[in-house]
Amino acid sequence: MNSPLRKVSISVLVLFTLLILNANYIQVVRSSELRANPSNTRILAEEYDRERGQIVVDGNPVATSVRTDDALTYLRQYPQGELYSSVTGYYSLVYGNTGIERAENEILSGSDDRLAFRRIADLFTGRDPSGGNVELTLDPAAQQAAFDGLDGVQGSVVALDPSTGAVLAMVSSPGYDPNQLSSHDPAAIRAYSDTLGAMDPDPRVNGTVDERHSPGSVFKLITSAAALEDGYSSDSVVPAPQTYRLPGTSRDLSNFGGEVCDPSGQQTLADALRISCNTAFAQLGVELGEDRIRETAQAFGIDEEPEPMPLPVVQSTVGDIDGDAQLAVASIGQQNVQITPLQGAMIAAAIANDGSLMQPYLVDQLQAPDLTVIDQTEPEEQSRPVSADVATQLQQMMVGVVEGGSGRRAQIDGYTVGGKTGTAQTTADGDDNQWFVGFAGPEGEPQIAVAVFIQGGQGTGGDLSAPVAQQVMAAYLAADGGN
Template structure:
């Protein structure tokens, strides 16, 4: 064999070897990754031959599959459509799956290892295979109240059971109709996806967990917790509250909301500073408490920069980098680099409500086999204990004052004592502020903790977000009495 032919033969052999290696790499090493890819249409089309399990809220199917006469055997439907879209996500043969549809896909398709016996039985008996059900922790009435409160604004609501961490509501607006992404009409699916892509704010984004935002004054609850936990402060401790504060080492001045005065003598009790949300008082308090203590407390509440799996994946929350006392002062009023998800904000309220113990939030109550046998029941788990019961009681007293006498009056519920904290966070010049409210009720026997976030809503947390929180809490408490 002459040299040119030998080189060609060697090249062909090398290319053939690379092809074999690549095929084996894809089939062995990457097989699970590719099979689990939400956009893998071959897998999805195969799954359409089986009846997908349902997603259930309060005994009602909010996502289910019905048989059709088309090429795809089953059609995925969402009877409540936009109401639960942020949680259920969509199941589309063009765009794959999102939300719970993706997070619990193995159970819903029947591919979960715990359903092996069921699949084998289906094969032996000739039954059509089907997937298992996912039962959510959501409360239908609370979810409806949350979505109604957010109508016409961009934002999110999260409600938790503080005793166990169960998520009672997770709402995000603007929302969308997952039915239009899960139909069998390819052209209609693409048209609707293009409409969503063109929206100013993507309706498919779950704003309760997928992004974090400056929390403004709701972060003062964390600062208060650090101060009280130090043992150097009580709710009645008098702290400086100047009309105007020049931040240490700078010429930058910090004023109170609207240039208002917090106290005639430029000093007031800590409980009063929280009640009226005095910026200068909390900037000085945070500096006095110190970065280490403040960061430690924030991380104990869950603000460690790491996300959670509930089982949806969440963005992290943190207080960011703090390079000076001036930065610490700004961070202590929930500005600068402090960021929270609405879920994290609800976790802060829930920890205070639960005597200082923070429970891990979760969205799935049960996983069930097609015959309704329980495959998995979620057992509540403690996440951390940021504060002692004594400090939690002091924080509750202060947060009750916020709603009874201060900036959170719009969250009051007749006959029920409510604890809460408002927040108004500056974003940038010429952009309307974010507004927040966190709280729980009843204050003496907490059953629900809530966080409300309205993006660029203008106004204040007290007049924009607090009324939404009130309606959500009221819906749950009235439902408990039925």
Template sequence: MNAPLRRVAISVLVLFTLLIVNVNYIQVWRSADLRADPGNTRVLSEEYDRQRGSIVVAGNEIAVSTRTDDALTYLRQYPQGELYAAVTGYYSLLYSSSGLERTENDVLTGSDPRLFGRRLADLFTGRDLTGGNVVLTLDPAAQQAGMEGLDGVTGAVVALEPSTGKVLALGSTPSYDPTLLSSHDPDAIRAYADELGAQDPDPRLNQATSEIYPPGSIFKVIVSAAALEDGYTPQTTVPAPDVLTLPGTETPLRNFGNSSCNGGADQSLIDALTISCNTAFAQLGIDLGEEKVRDMAEAFGMTDETTELPLEVTGSTMGEIESDAALGQASIGQRNVRMTPVQAALIAATVANGGTQMKPYLVDQIQAPDLTVEDQTEPEESGSPISAETADELTDMMVSVVENGSGRRAQIDGVEVAGKTGTAQTGNDTPDHNWFIGFAPADDPQIAVAVFVANGGGTGGDVSAPIAQRVMSAYLQAQGSD
């Protein structure tokens, strides 16, 4: 063989070797990633020929697949679309999937290892492969009340069962109809997606889990917890000047509406929280020091790390603290402090549960197509940021907020409610954000809630507290009627 032919033969051999290596790399090493890729339309097309499992709330299917006469055998529909859109997400021919449709895809398609027995049985019996069902922890009454309360605003509501971590409500507004993104008409899908994309904010953005906002005065619960763990009591007096000049600056920090907390005199910690005194908590945070405040915030879950419900939840954070002046601002929930509504609800739930934090979860059961329970979620503790004694003292202080202070509009007849309001400045000439966190009944907590309204324009007590009251009241009434 002459030299040119030898070179050609070697080149062809190398190319065939590279081809074989590449094929094996794709089929063996990358196969799982490619199948999970939401942009893989071949896998999506195969899935449309299989009946997808349902997503279920209190026995009702909130996401269901129905047989059609189309080329794609099954159509995904959402009977109560806008009510649960923040949870279900969508399952779209053009835009793949989001929400639980994505995170629980393996269960819903039937490919989850927990459903192996069912797949094996289908193989031997010749039955069509079908997906499993995802049963959620949501309470319909709490979800409905929260979404009705948020009608017309940008915001979120999250409710938890303090003793277990079950997510009882998770809503985001503005909302959308996932059914319109899940049709078999590409032109209609694109038109609706363009309509949603033209809105500000895009309704597909989950305000409860994905976005972080300055929490304002609800962060004072964290600072109060740090103080109580450091030896303060609810009756310990703290400085509460009418105006606090931040250390090392000439910047004045004032109370809401330039009000006076106690005529400029010291006041008790419980009174400072009751009326949400900015100057008192800014100075308290400075006196405690960054380490104690940050440690407490992180103990409650405020870290940069994302968590899962299994919906992905963006991490909350205190941000960078450059000085005592910055610490004073952070101690009233401003500066670089950012929080999701899920994290806000977790703070309230932890206090309600005697200082023990439970890991929030949204999926209660995984069912096989024949409704056999294949997996049941068990409550899991994630930490104890405060002692039971501190939790009791915080509860008393938060009850005072609702009975005597800024949270009066969260009161429920015949039920003692604990809570904290928050009004956060946005710093860009737009209306303030409004927050409320709380739980009820205060002496036997059944539900903890967080309500966020973006640029609500009022106070947390005026805007968010009444929504929280509706959610807690609806849930307690529903439980009482069971």
């Protein structure tokens, strides 16, 4: 064999070897990754020949599959469409899946290992294969109230059961119709997707867990918790001047609307929270120090990597703090502090639950096609950010905010309600972001914790967000929690 032929032979051998290695890498090493890729329409087409399991709320399907006469055997439908779109996501031939449709795809599609015996039985009996069901924790009354409360505004609502961490409501507004993304008409799907993509924000973004915002005065709960853990009490008197000179600067921090917190220039910690005194909490944050503020925030889950629930969650953060001036502003929830609405609900829930923060979860149980339960979520404590004594003081302080402070519009007849409003300045023209976080239930038994975030709008958290929170909590207590 001459030299040129030998070189060609070796080159061909090397190429064949690389080809075989690449094929094995794709088929063995990356097979699971490629199969799970939501853009893999070949796998989706195969799944359309199998009846996909239901997503269920309170015994009623909010996502189901119906048989058709199309080339694709089953069509995914969402009976209440927009109401649950933030949670269900969509199941699209063109764009794959999102939300619970993605997070629990293996159960819904029937490919989960826990359904292996079912698949074998289907093979031998000739029974049509089908996916399992996903039962959510959502409460229909709370979900509807949250949806109605956000009608016409951009914002988010999250409600939790403080004692378990179960998500009772999760709504991001504006919503969208997942049915139009899950049809069998690719052209119509793309047209609707283009319409959504041209909106600001894109309604497909779940603002409850995918976005974070400055919490404004809601963060004063963290500063209060840090102070109480450091030895202060709700009756401790703290400086509350009309203005506070930020350390190392020539800039003065004022209270909302330039108001005077107390003519004496000082007030109790409870009163400072009740009227949301900026100067008191800015000065208090500097007195406590950055380490104490950060440690307390982290104990509540801020600056910690969130566990999927099973939806992925953006990490909330205190952000960078460069010196005492920035610490003062961060202590009232501005500067670089950013939290998700879910995190806001977690703060209220931990306080309501005597200082125990439960891991939030959205899936109650997973079921095989024959409705046999194959997995049941057990509530799990995530952390204990404050002691029971501190939590009790914070509860009482938050009740004061609702009974005689900025959160009056969250009151519910016959129930004890605690909360904290927040107004985070984002523009010079006063078009601010509005917050309310709080809890409600029979006296001494908080049964629901909620966070309401409304983006933009003239007013305060007490004006805009507190009434929405009131509607959600009242609806839940009337339907479930008050029994």
